[in-house]
Amino acid sequence: MSQTQKKTIEPLKKEPAHVLRGIYTWTNIVILSVFYSSTIILLFPFVYPFDKERHFLHKLASLWAISIGKFNPWWIFNIIGKENLVNKDEVVIYVANHQSQADILALFMLSTRFRWLSKASLFKIPIFGWGMTAVGYVPVDRSSKASSEKSIKLSIRHLKKGTPMIFFPEGTRSKTGALGEFKMGAFRLAKSLNIAIVPITVDGCADMLPKGSIWPKVTQVTITVHPKIDSNNLTASELMLKAKEAISSKLK
Numbered sequence: 001m002s003q004t005q006k007k008t009i010e011p012l013k014k015e016p017a018h019v020l021r022g023i024y025t026w027t028n029i030v031i032l033s034v035f036y037s038s039t040i041i042l043l044f045p046f047v048y049p050f051d052k053e054r055h056f057l058h059k060l061a062s063l064w065a066i067s068i069g070k071f072n073p074w075w076i077f078n079i080i081g082k083e084n085l086v087n088k089d090e091v092v093i094y095v096a097n098h099q100s101q102a103d104i105l106a107l108f109m110l111s112t113r114f115r116w117l118s119k120a121s122l123f124k125i126p127i128f129g130w131g132m133t134a135v136g137y138v139p140v141d142r143s144s145k146a147s148s149e150k151s152i153k154l155s156i157r158h159l160k161k162g163t164p165m166i167f168f169p170e171g172t173r174s175k176t177g178a179l180g181e182f183k184m185g186a187f188r189l190a191k192s193l194n195i196a197i198v199p200i201t202v203d204g205c206a207d208m209l210p211k212g213s214i215w216p217k218v219t220q221v222t223i224t225v226h227p228k229i230d231s232n233n234l235t236a237s238e239l240m241l242k243a244k245e246a247i248s249s250k251l252k
Contacts, residue, residue, distance in 0.1 A: 037131030065108030
């Protein structure tokens with residue numbers, strides 16, 4: 001039976017298999033999140049003096065996501081265009097669409113260097129949020145102008161230190177899975193620092209953990225990394241339009 005057929009049949013399944021899969025999935029997520037977050041927190045004081053950008057801790061965070069994927073075989077991740085990821089001597093801004101709370105899990109599957117903006121509320125979650133802080137991910141409260149300004153300053157610091165940033169230019173998860181309006185922040189930042197944009201399409205995460213449901217579904221997620229877009233001869237608006245066109249081209 002094909003994966004597409006599984007996805008079609010899945011909503012018709014009744015308890016208890018559906019529930020058992022959910023319990024198994026969330027048990028794995030919680031255990032692995034506590035394990036990796038605790039490890040990151042414990043290692044932080046030993047790593048920081050020798051690795052102030054905390055790239056090693058970010059690698060552990062990537063292992064967290066990869067472990068979750070391995071333990072949950074009904075989530076299949078396909079990566080296209082991995083050659084478009086930049087090497088460690090290059091800095092770019094990655095921009096991705098935002099379908100689900102599982103998007104960042106999918107992006108960690110790329111196993112590449114980055115930091116990302118996330119809701120400030122996630123950083124308040126015991127252990128998990130402390131681990132995010134230890135790695136250097138950037139909190140933002142979009143309802144607060146001061147928080148938004150601080151998040152941009154922290155992002156600039158990471159970029160100037162040679163670490164790419166990931167932005168979700170829609171600003172929030174799509175309610176329908178369709179691509180929403182893009183905000184200009186990431187593109188203005190790319191222009192101001194003369195940094196290229198690398199668009200990423202994440203397709204399928206809306207089915208992994210549907211909005212408003214805690215029950216995971218059988219699905220495939222395709223992560224497409226597009227060629228970088230040079231910011232030199234483009235305005236911020238033109239950068240945004242080109243990135244949006246690239247991302248939408250791989251959405252089903």
